[in-house]
Amino acid sequence: MSERKLMSLDDMFGDISSEKETNSGIAEIEIEKLVPFSNHPFKLYEGERLNDMVESIKEFGVIVPIVIRPIGTSYQILSGHNRVNAAKLAGILKVPAVIKEGLTEDEATLIVTETNLIQRSFADLRYSERTAAISQRYKAMKQQGKRNDLLDEIEKLANPYNIKDEATLCQVETKLRTDEKLAQSYNLSRNMIARYVRLGELDSDLMNRLDADEIAFMTAVTISFIKKEEQQIINEILNSNNFKLDMKKAEVLRDYSEKGKLNEETAYSILSGELNKKTKSNKPTAIKLKPKLISKYFAPEVKQPEIEDIIDKALKLYFETQGKEVLDE
Template structure:
């Protein structure tokens, strides 16, 4: 996935006024160690899903940086086109700037794929934040990304182990190898245990990560309950999700668990039309759609014993019934055309 470049300003006032301006240029990447870098050279990770600290949490971080400085270095990704993308440290950069700092300590990483970068973003956020303090959308995004990483377990554990030692050098003794810290990374089973979540809850979070932002943000605000969001996530057509979000915004419709179940049922049955969406949100529709599948028919034991022996298997009985019905309907068609 290509990282979108920032748009150039529509008007360059310095150029228009004939003023020569010395612009900052990105320094050559540093291979190892921690260096100081101007915040002006750093870019936020594209489509960063984790909200910046606000309120008391932000105030506390600003106060801490004013007193002690930035204790944990910011991790940057040096891209092939010479840009520095923040992988870990969006809050530290923001708080440091509010504290009056112009630069901060960084660790620069090169030769990363976009997937490697995403993995670092999610893993470091899981480690540095309290999971209970995350919003539903942040939890869903983080767990979904972790799940994807687990599907290719071992792909870049060397990368994660190195980041672990960079962020937590006190946790790694001199005799440990790069392979040993890897065992501390969460498996899919341990993921739920670390945050007091059952596997079912983890699965639900991963599902709701498929909701578009206007809907999942309503989960964050409490307008949509978590279980309702789970049912709604089965509406996998983004255009239909957007239609639901637009109607909730324009007509102030509420979405409760019952309506979400109806959306789930109508989408599964292939009957979620624009009209059905309006009827469900307005409360006009209150029942699940009728299934197009034929209802199962039970044959009484007396009928079975009339034509079959106890030694015949279920498969043999089904085959005879199938042939008998085919012959019956063939004769019916012959009578109609005669």
């Protein structure tokens, strides 16, 4: 079966600048019929920002329509999770919505990520939110080739008054390769874009640890190269023990994984630090005599075996006069 292409701009949104489409495409939907997007990667507003939105909705209502798609007898929110949450708190029963049907999962996810980024500063997002946004945009741009019309239309839909924060997404050139376009959009290096795309392979529980600053960014990137089932083993060990996962341990874990040697036992040994712990040797520390000391008692022509024999006899005599036992070899 051939892979389904992303829908065109007209199929997906129509001409939203058209008065006819605006009038016919917006409906009043009861809030109780709305459900959040599955695994919504963005954290809802809290504190002052949420309070301000609630007060604004109490005074003016929901001005910008949310974007939804039909799911059974309900509607799934694609854009507007914060508006819906604030409307509930404000006691609003219905919100204006643009209903979109026939979307692929990729198209639906792209709307979720892009509309959120247009409203927020990238620097304010959690690592999981940044990863979701960049990974989805990267995937969409790879599928679309040189087309940017879908992304442009999402921006218009989410920001109809063309009010744009300097920290949000910028328009990209079509002649650049995909990672270069993303680097321009987010003001990140190509290497950093690649790392965020890679973090899309990180286990969700370990991603939560990254968001909570329990794991460093580059440590998480290294762990993302490990098989998902092995990542889950790592997380379970971290849950049960007070171990720290740092870059050094992450590199060893990845190495064991690539060699097919990573299991619960080896993972525990690595995370606990026992694997590379040096065992104490019973051998005495080697001593090297300074040439000045040797020349003080021995002529240059005296060979090393003879010197060692004399030193041995001298030490035996010393220990005997001190009443100390001489250890056997």
